[in-house]
Ligand SMILES: Nc1nc2c(ncn2[C@@H]2O[C@H](COP(=O)(O)OP(=O)(O)OP(=O)(O)O)[C@@H](O)[C@H]2O)c(=O)[nH]1
Ligand SMILES: C[S@@+](CC[C@H](N)C(=O)[O-])C[C@H]1O[C@@H](n2cnc3c(N)ncnc32)[C@H](O)[C@@H]1O
């Protein structure tokens with residue numbers, strides 16, 4: 001089989017696949033989903049075997065990091081079967097990292113099995129430590145359940161990073177509480193600037209936007225921040241807080257575009273490949289997969305063709321007091 005690595009038109013090697021395994025979720029975070037969501041019929045979804053074939057094709061083309069996402073990846077039926085199958089690529093050395101981004105609600109059930117499948121580090125999305133605010137932002141989630149999930153993950157030996165979307169008038173007041181919570185539990189913490197995805201009106205989006213430049217200044221009033229050069233293969237830039245030794249990540253699509261070092265593409269649960277989170281360009285990989293059940297040549301040709309159309313970057317911009325670059329699809333569609 002042909003194994004030339006995937007290089008996009010801007011000479012960026014593509015080594016990171018984010019794979020969404022479901023569009024469903026047990027939460028309805030207001031910045032991500034509509035309150036009333038219509039989910040895809042099951043027959044539209046790639047089967048676990050098809051997800052395996054897709055991921056394996058990308059790994060054969062040089063992808064070294066596989067992040068499973070969604071919707072909520074741990075609500076996909078039998079998802080452990082997929083993780084267990086993917087561990088063969090860790091064993092063979094083809095894959096450096098098998099991981100997931102999760103809302104944490106199902107972790108108490110799955111943490112041990114994920115470790116057995118070779119997962120070492122997970123990202124858990126948590127924006128607030130206040131149970132009422134948590135219920136408000138997720139529209140249905142239970143903070144206690146997520147906390148139990150975090151306990152189980154750490155007991156099972158998983159390294160945990162918390163992802164918090166920075167939201168003005170929501171978790172601004174919890175900057176230090178979240179920092180201290182993570183320091184006490186030896187978790188890294190990454191802040192994300194809210195991106196204009198989904199149906200939210202521009203005005204509401206602008207109202208909730210908390211630039212990480214501001215967040216950083218506020219953090220520096222209490223801690224000494226040292227920039228780190230190390231990277232996790234994702235878009236975050238890291239700083240160390242000298243007083244606690246912990247690492248804080250900053251994902252800044254709005255205030256500091258990181259597209260020049262982009263190394264990733266995203267596959268939806270229906271087999272569409274989005275070449276950029278912030279653009280509509282996509283390629284249907286389900287047809288070449290299903291039309292040729294015993295031969296990956298057409299699939300690989302379709303992947304190469306898609307990568308040859310990868311855009312340079314997103315067009316998100318709030319600077320004109322408008323949510324420019326708005327994408328009507330929900331973040332859960334491509335897995336963030
Ligand atoms: N604009 C943009 N945002 C991204 C991209 N990748 C991740 N993000 C944002 O960062 C969030 C957190 O990403 P994670 O799922 O934790 O993955 P990661 O940051 O690659 O994780 P690490 O491996 O820990 O670096 C996503 O949900 C998105 O909101 C990207 O390519 N472009
Ligand atoms: C779409 S979720 C999928 C995985 C899982 N359900 C979770 O919440 O971790 C992935 C990430 O996208 C982030 N996200 C969702 N909508 C966003 C938005 N509008 N701007 C920035 N990040 C967003 C979430 O906070 C989460 O960290």
Ligand code: SF4
Nearest residue numbers: 025027029032071103
């Ligand atoms: S951010 Fe994650 S948990 Fe929240 S609604 Fe989106 S997919 Fe679900």
Ligand code: SF4
Nearest residue numbers: 259262276277313314
């Ligand atoms: S916005 Fe697009 S080009 Fe920029 S880092 Fe994300 S996926 Fe890559």
